[in-house]
Structures are given as C-alpha cells and as structure tokens.
Amino acid sequence: MIETPQHLVQTPSQTVGPFFGYALPYEGGAELVPGHHPAAIRLHGSVIDGAGEPIPDALIEIWQADADGRVSRERSSLDRDGFTFTGFGRAAVNLAGHYTFTTVKPGRIGEAAPYVLVTVFARGLTHHLFTRVYFPGDAALHETDAVLSGLAAERRATLIAVQDGPASYRFDIRVQGDDETVFLSFDEESTRG
Amino acid sequence: MTVEPQSTISAEMREIEADARRRVDAGGSPELHPRRDYAPYRSSLLRHPTHELVRADPEEIELVSPAFGHTDVNPLESDLTIQHTGEPLGERITVSGRVLDGEGRPVRGQLIEVWQANSAGRYVHKRDQHPAPLDPNFTGVGRAITGDNGEYLFTTIKPGPYPWKNHQNAWRPAHIHFSLFGTAFTQRLITQMYFPGDPLFALDPIYQSITDPAARERLLGRYNHDDSAPEFSLGYNWDIVLTGPKSTWMESEEAHD
Numbered sequence: 001m002i003e004t005p006q007h008l009v010q011t012p013s014q015t016v017g018p019f020f021g022y023a024l025p026y027e028g029g030a031e032l033v034p035g036h037h038p039a040a041i042r043l044h045g046s047v048i049d050g051a052g053e054p055i056p057d058a059l060i061e062i063w064q065a066d067a068d069g070r071v072s073r074e075r076s077s078l079d080r081d082g083f084t085f086t087g088f089g090r091a092a093v094n095l096a097g098h099y100t101f102t103t104v105k106p107g108r109i110g111e112a113a114p115y116v117l118v119t120v121f122a123r124g125l126t127h128h129l130f131t132r133v134y135f136p137g138d139a140a141l142h143e144t145d146a147v148l149s150g151l152a153a154e155r156r157a158t159l160i161a162v163q164d165g166p167a168s169y170r171f172d173i174r175v176q177g178d179d180e181t182v183f184l185s186f187d188e189e190s191t192r193g
Numbered sequence: 194m195t196v197e198p199q200s201t202i203s204a205e206m207r208e209i210e211a212d213a214r215r216r217v218d219a220g221g222s223p224e225l226h227p228r229r230d231y232a233p234y235r236s237s238l239l240r241h242p243t244h245e246l247v248r249a250d251p252e253e254i255e256l257v258s259p260a261f262g263h264t265d266v267n268p269l270e271s272d273l274t275i276q277h278t279g280e281p282l283g284e285r286i287t288v289s290g291r292v293l294d295g296e297g298r299p300v301r302g303q304l305i306e307v308w309q310a311n312s313a314g315r316y317v318h319k320r321d322q323h324p325a326p327l328d329p330n331f332t333g334v335g336r337a338i339t340g341d342n343g344e345y346l347f348t349t350i351k352p353g354p355y356p357w358k359n360h361q362n363a364w365r366p367a368h369i370h371f372s373l374f375g376t377a378f379t380q381r382l383i384t385q386m387y388f389p390g391d392p393l394f395a396l397d398p399i400y401q402s403i404t405d406p407a408a409r410e411r412l413l414g415r416y417n418h419d420d421s422a423p424e425f426s427l428g429y430n431w432d433i434v435l436t437g438p439k440s441t442w443m444e445s446e447e448a449h450d
Contacts, residue, residue, distance in 0.1 A: 008295050010436040011411050012226050012403045014385040015234075017370065019318040023308030023334045024372060050239035063378050065254060075262030075302070088259035112252045121383055124236030126227035126402045128383060147249045155244075175240050185246035186255055186379040 013127040018057050020121075021092055025059075028080030030091035032062075032103040039067055042168040043116065043133065043161070044100040047093055050176030054097025058122040060173075062089045062101055062133075069107030069114070105135055105169075113141035113148065115159075120173055129183045133171045134160045151182060158182050196361045199396060205233040206401045213404035227402035234398040235359050256377045261304040261338055271337040273307075273349040281331035283312025283350035285426040288386065288414060291343040292373060295436035299343030300380075306372040307347055309333045314353030314367075323355050348426065354393055366393035366400060375435035386414050386431050 016024075033040050047058040065071050066085050077088040091099045106114045115132040134142060142148045148156050158181045161169035174181050209231070217223050229241040274281055292300040310316045310333060313325040317332050333352070337345045352367045368385040375381065387400065394400050394409075403409045413431075420428025 008293055008297055008434040008436075009408075009411065010225055010295060011382065011384060011433045012408050013382060014227065014368075014370075014402075014412065015399060016372075016383045017385075017399075019310075019316040019321055020308060020370065021320075022317050022332070023370070024306060050243075053239075055240065061381075063254060063259060071254060071257055073257075073260055075260040076264045077259035077261050078265040078304070086259060109253050115254075117254055117378060119378075119381055122240060124234070124238075124240035126229050126231060126234065126237060126241075126399070128381065129242065130379075147247065151247070176243055180242055180244055182244070183242050183246050184249040186249055186251045 015123060015126050016059060016121040016128075018123040020059060021057075025090060025092045026078055029078075030089055030099070030101050031080065032064075032087065032089045032101060033085060034082055035102050037102075037104070039104045040102050040167065041105055042100060042165070043103055043171060044098065044168070045161075045171040045173060046097045047099065047120065047122070047173045047175070048097065048177075052177065054093075055122050055124075055175070056093060056095045056097050058093045058097065058099070058120060058125075058173075060091050060093065060099045060101075061119040061121075062103070062116050063087055063119075064103065064116040065106040065109050065114075067104045067107050069109045071109070108141070111144070111146070113138045113145040118171075118173070120175065122175075125175070129175065130186065131173065131181050131183050132159055133169070135169065136160055136163050147184070154179075155182050198361050199363070202233045202360045202363075202398055203396065206398060209233070210401070210404050217405070223405040223408060224403070225405070225408055227399075228404060231398065231402040234402050237402070251377070251379055255379050258303070258374050258376055258378050258380070261302065261374070263338065265304065266336045266338050268337075271335055271345070271347050273309075273331070273333060273335045273347065276332055277330040279330040281311065281328050281350050283328075283331075283353075285348070286351050286429055287346060287348050287420060287422070287426050288369065288429045288431060289344070289346035289420065290430050290432040292339050292345065292375075292433045292435065293343055294375065294380070295434060299339070299341065300373075300375050300435060301339055301341050301343060303339050303374045303376070304372075305337045305339060305345050307335045307349075307369055309349065309352040309369040310355055310367075312350050312353050314355035316355075325353070325355070351388065351427075354391075359398060364393050364396070366391040366397050371433065373433060373435060380435035382433070382435055384433075385412060387412050388429070389413050389416060
C-alpha cells in the first residue's frame with residue numbers, strides 16, 4: 001500500500017489495560033440524565049468472559065440519540081450540567097463486572113429500530129468491540145432493521161435488552177462463548193475476530 | 194496456574210507472526226490492528242469473540258461523534274508536570290503531533306485523554322502492586338482538545354517500563370495510553386504510544402499482538418531534536434490516524450465548527 005498524504009494508514013489499537021480507572025471514568029459519566037428525569041431508564045448489565053466469569057475491569061461507553069431521535073451536537077459531552085442531553089456516557093464496571101447507566105430510551109432515527117451504540121474496552125481485549133442495545137418494546141421494527149433482520153433468532157436475541165423493571169433494561173455482554181453477544185464491524189473490509 | 198517462561202511466549206509470538214507473513218505473501222492485506230485472538234497475551238484467551246464480527250452499515254449515530262469543547266477540558270490539563278506542588282521526578286518530555294483521518298484531514302476539536310506510569314514504572318491505581326515508588330508530584334493523567342489543524346501537545350515525564358504477570362519475568366515497554374475520538378464514533382480508538390528503540394518490544398505480547406511490523410511502527414513516537422527545549426525537555430512527535438467507514442452522512446453545521 002502506498003502511503004500518500006491523501007491516503008494515510010490507520011494507527012493500530014492497543015488494549016486499554018487494567019489501570020485506566022483513575023484516568024477515564026469521570027464524574028457523572030454514567031448519568032446521561034438525572035435519575036429523577038421523568039423519562040429516565042436504567043440500562044445495566046454484566047460483562048462476562050468465555051468461562052462465564054464476570055470481567056471486573058471493563059469500561060463501557062454508550063452513544064445514542066435522545067428520546068425524540070435527535071443526535072446531540074452539544075460541545076460538552078463530559079460536562080454534566082443536569083439539563084443538557086449529550087448522548088454520550090462512560091462507565092467502568094464494578095468488581096462484579098456490572099455496569100449501570102441512567103439514560104433515556106432513544107427515539108428512532110431513519111429506518112433502523114431504536115438502539116444505543118455500545119463500545120466495550122477491557123484488559124485482554126486488544127481492540128474494542130462495538131455492539132448495539134435494542135429494546136424489547138420495538139419488536140415490529142426489529143423485523144425490518146438492517147442488522148437484526150439478518151441474524152439468526154438466537155444470535156439476534158443477544159442484542160435485545162430484557163426489561164427487568166418498569167423503567168429498567170438489562171443488557172449482558174458476553175464477549176465469548178455459546179451465547180456470545182453479536183459484535184459489529186462497520187469497516188468495509190471484514191475484520192478478523 | 195503455571196508460570197511460563199519468556200521462551201514459551203516468544204516461540205508462540207514467532208509462530209503467529211510467521212503465519213501472518215505467509216498470509217501477506219499469499220496476497221492478503223497486512224493486518225492493521227492487533228489480533229483479538231492472540232494467545233501469547235494470556236488475558237485475551239477468554240476475552241475474544243469466537244464468532245466473526247457481523248458487518249453492519251453505519252447509521253447516523255455511528256457516523257457522528259460526541260462533541261467536546263473547552264468547557265470539558267482545562268488547557269492546563271495537557272501538562273502532567275504541574276498538577277502538584279513540586280516537580281515530578283524523571284525525564285521531562287513533550288509529546289506532540291496531529292490527529293488525522295485517512296484522507297489526511299485534521300480531526301479538530303476532539304478529545305484526547307492520556308494516562309501513564311511514572312518514571313519508576315508505577316501507576317497511581319490501587320490495583321497496581323508493582324513495588325516501585327509512587328511520585329507525590331505525578332498522577333499521570335492528562336487531557337486535551339485538538340486544535341484547528343488536529344494538533345495536540347502534552348508535557349509529561351517519560352514513563353518507566355513495568356513488570357506484569359502475563360508470564361515469568363514479563364515487562365511492558367514504556368508507553369503512554371492514548372484515548373481518541375474522531376468525527377465518527379466508528380473511529381473511536383484507544384491505543385498506546387511507545388518510545389523508539391525499546392529493548393522490550395520483541396518480548397512483549399501486547400505490542401506483538403499487532404502481527405505486521407509496519408503496523409507496529411505506527412505506534413512509535415519519534416524523537417525530534419527541534420522540539421526539545423534547551424535546559425528543559427526532550428521532544429517526541431506522534432501523529433495518529435483514525436479511519437472508519439467512508440462517511441456519506443454530512444453534518445449540516447460542519448462549516449460553522
């Protein structure tokens with residue numbers, strides 16, 4: 001491949017490692033809206049390895065539209081002023097491998113069923129993983145969603161949160177194993193797993 | 194758990210690199226990123242997916258990125274040597290460069306976060322058990338927002354190498370962790386910058402998880418004497434290239450940013 005100013009080759013990924021805890025999490029990072037927001041939901045789950053054990057040192061990021069399907073362009077994604085919805089969240093899992101966000105259920109954008117984009121980082125993961133959280137109330141839209149409709153039923157189920165309370169959704173992330181979560185590649189070339 | 198010698202890990206790494214080279218010699222593209230399934234890095238064994246990633250067309254949310262601004266980051270946060278009352282111990286350096294996309298366009302106004310060990314190879318993290326001293330004048334965390342040309346500059350201390358428990362006598366080459374956002378969320382990148390000539394490169398399964406030698410070199414900062422400040426600091430340069438899918442979604446406000 002010829003490297004010219006018009007075509008630069010991307011910088012490779014390296015693992016986030018175990019010691020990001022004092023650097024990347026920030027105050028309010030997991031609260032995209034305050035808990036008392038009338039439309040607040042809990043989005044939570046465990047991150048689990050190929051032996052079924054929780055991963056206690058993962059970092060989860062989410063990025064999503066607001067309840068009306070608008071994508072925020074506010075330039076303050078780390079700043080939590082209590083009013084502005086920026087759509088970005090970051091949470092380190094606890095020692096039991098569990099993460100929790102307070103957010104809103106995203107509205108629909110375009111043809112896709114509503115979803116929250118999820119990025120998983122962890123020690124042992126040399127390159128982050130992307131996945132999406134879809135919501136169980138949108139079953140009709142899932143039939144025509146470009147990603148979900150292309151998956152076998154048991155694989156598709158790994159991308160749909162389970163409602164476990166009036167405003168609570170559980171989304172476990174299994175990075176390896178029989179019920180491994182579907183992870184997505186947005187690159188044009190296929191990516192090695 | 195058995196503690197394996199470096200020779201076992203090194204033999205595994207050589208075998209995987211030879212396999213990668215054969216694939217390229219047979220006409221395959223060099224692997225740009227590390228392998229997720231890279232057994233010499235033992236923590237990856239149970240933490241890599243075994244299914245192929247599912248190819249998806251990015252939607253609007255994947256083609257834009259969170260926006261960051263000067264209310265998020267104080268400009269002083271890019272100097273890791275002024276966060277305490279005294280001067281940190283070690284070799285003062287600057288690391289500067291540009292964040293670019295695959296077409297060479299600057300990634301402007303985006304967040305860079307860095308974290309690193311101190312000059313003795315110790316992280317300010319409660320789970321770091323390495324018996325090297327903490328430096329009361331060094332935390333090792335910095336943040337910056339890229340400028341109009343995608344540029345950034347951190348002032349810090351050269352981190353030390355440190356031992357870890359992947360295998361017997363395992364040491365990480367000195368590195369600075371970088372976290373980056375592009376203009377599309379698909380460009381999100383967390384990586385590590387290394388220093389040229391480190392004798393630990395050939396022994397380190399995290400660095401070697403990138404099987405292509407040319408790709409590994411993209412993680413090396415370059416010493417630039419012109420960026421060294423007399424009587425003060427040594428200068429390193431490192432440009433970072435974020436690429437993702439070809440974006441067809443145009444941001445209407447782009448011209449105003």
